[in-house]
Amino acid sequence: MSSRSKSALVRPGSGGFTGQASDDLTARMGRLIQGGKADECWPWIGARSGGYGQLVFDGKGIMAHRYVHEVMIGPIPDGYHVHHMCMNKLCCNPLHLVALTPQAHMREHAGLIRDGVYKRAS
Ligand SMILES: [Zn+2]
Ligand SMILES: [Zn+2]
Secondary structure (H helix, E strand, O other): OOOOOOOOOOOOOOOOOOOOOOOOHHHHHHEEEEOOOOOOEEEEOOOEEEEEEEEEEEEEEEEHHHHHHHHHHHOOOOOHHHHOOOOOOEEOOOOHEEEOOOHHHHHHHHHHHEEEOOOOOO
8 A cells, every 4th residue: 555645743752652552553653644734634544443543453453543642642541532623533633632531522522413413613
């Protein structure tokens, strides 16, 4: 598979990864994220699972947006969900991601549904 995206967009940060972070995994993730400007969505161009970007590493499926959160923002508290504020499930822009409790996440989504359709937060 060829990729023209810039590599090394995702660099290990100070937050660490509670899963299985490695330079190899981070490099693979970086090649599958189409990076852009800070205010743009950075779409995942690799495999998907349930509409989310996923990479199989060491026999385990790793959610792309959760990995980006852990590496670039910080560890995800136990049981927390990572919500896309842009409502784009494939987006890997850390500025568009936020860790929420499952309850807060449900409220967030319920508040964004209008006429059965998700509306982007403005
Ligand atoms: Zn986005
Ligand atoms: Zn969400």
